Amino acid sequence: MNENTPMVRFENVHKFFSDLHVLKGVSFTVPAGSVCTVLGPSGSGKSTALRCINQLEQIQAGRIYVQDELIGYKEKNGRLHELTHAETAKQRAKIGMVFQRFNLFPHMTTLENVMEAPIHVLKKNRGEARETAERLLSQVGLADRLSHYPSELSGGQQQRVAIARALAMEPELMLFDEPTSALDPELVGEVLNVMKDLAQMGMTMIVVTHELGFAREVSDQVVLMDNGYIIESGSPAEIFDNPRHPRTKEFLSKVL
Numbered sequence: 001m002n003e004n005t006p007m008v009r010f011e012n013v014h015k016f017f018s019d020l021h022v023l024k025g026v027s028f029t030v031p032a033g034s035v036c037t038v039l040g041p042s043g044s045g046k047s048t049a050l051r052c053i054n055q056l057e058q059i060q061a062g063r064i065y066v067q068d069e070l071i072g073y074k075e076k077n078g079r080l081h082e083l084t085h086a087e088t089a090k091q092r093a094k095i096g097m098v099f100q101r102f103n104l105f106p107h108m109t110t111l112e113n114v115m116e117a118p119i120h121v122l123k124k125n126r127g128e129a130r131e132t133a134e135r136l137l138s139q140v141g142l143a144d145r146l147s148h149y150p151s152e153l154s155g156g157q158q159q160r161v162a163i164a165r166a167l168a169m170e171p172e173l174m175l176f177d178e179p180t181s182a183l184d185p186e187l188v189g190e191v192l193n194v195m196k197d198l199a200q201m202g203m204t205m206i207v208v209t210h211e212l213g214f215a216r217e218v219s220d221q222v223v224l225m226d227n228g229y230i231i232e233s234g235s236p237a238e239i240f241d242n243p244r245h246p247r248t249k250e251f252l253s254k255v256l
């Protein structure tokens with residue numbers, strides 16, 4: 001692995017839910033330190049593609065690599081063998097994921113939510129976990145909410161806790177699946193700003209979103225999915241100012 005090793009590489013990935021073919025030969029590459037935004041109509045396979053990266057879903061053909069490591073399998077003498085649970089857990093550990101719903105532990109404070117996995121998974125001592133959690137919570141603008149419970153926080157604040165919680169696991173890659181679409185409009189900006197900061201700090205991010213302003217401003221690469229295919233990908237300028245595929249034009253005209 002060197003600095004030119006892509007963070008994520010999809011090679012002709014196919015995914016079926018029984019008879020339903022939802023990823024139909026998806027290939028794309030996300031360079032380390034870059035931001036890739038995934039756009040596309042409902043049901044086009046965006047969430048499924050993300051979920052395959054951290055093995056919440058299995059693929060039926062093709063390959064996914066994270067930092068040149070084959071996801072889910074190891075290759076021995078030209079044959080693929082499924083990874084053990086421990087090996088899978090190890091691959092997942094370097095990938096943080098933030099969903100539309102925040103999934104915080106309701107019985108834990110903000111601080112405890114962020115300290116939990118570093119203590120139990122990374123085996124950090126409480127002092128160290130607390131220090132990291134406080135730093136990350138201040139990074140997402142929540143230094144004054146450490147002892148609040150999720151029910152005492154706004155949706156935007158809860159989502160920022162969820163981001164801090166994912167970051168506490170020291171991920172190499174962050175996946176976001178419509179992180180702002182469950183939020184009241186006035187709370188969207190604060191979460192997008194935290195994500196922008198994260199991008200500026202060099203985090204590699206794949207973001208499924210309908211926030212086109214964010215996609216245009218923050219992405220290095222925009223990927224357009226439709227019906228299980230990537231129909232077009234390119235820089236924000238290419239996609240937004242000069243889309244080539246008629247379906248891209250149609251999609252953009254509907255959401256803009």
Ligand SMILES: Nc1ncnc2c1ncn2[C@@H]1O[C@H](COP(=O)(O)OP(=O)(O)OP(=O)(O)O)[C@@H](O)[C@H]1O
Pocket residue numbers: 017020022040041042043044045046047048049
């Ligand atoms: N667990 C599942 N079992 C069966 N079919 C599924 C499952 N998850 C998703 N699908 C189907 O796979 C297709 C792609 O779904 P996916 O959730 O990836 O779409 P999406 O692009 O994220 O859509 P949205 O914008 O609505 O979130 C859809 O037809 C969906 O109904």
Ligand SMILES: [Mg+2]
Pocket residue numbers: 046047048177
């Ligand atoms: Mg989705």
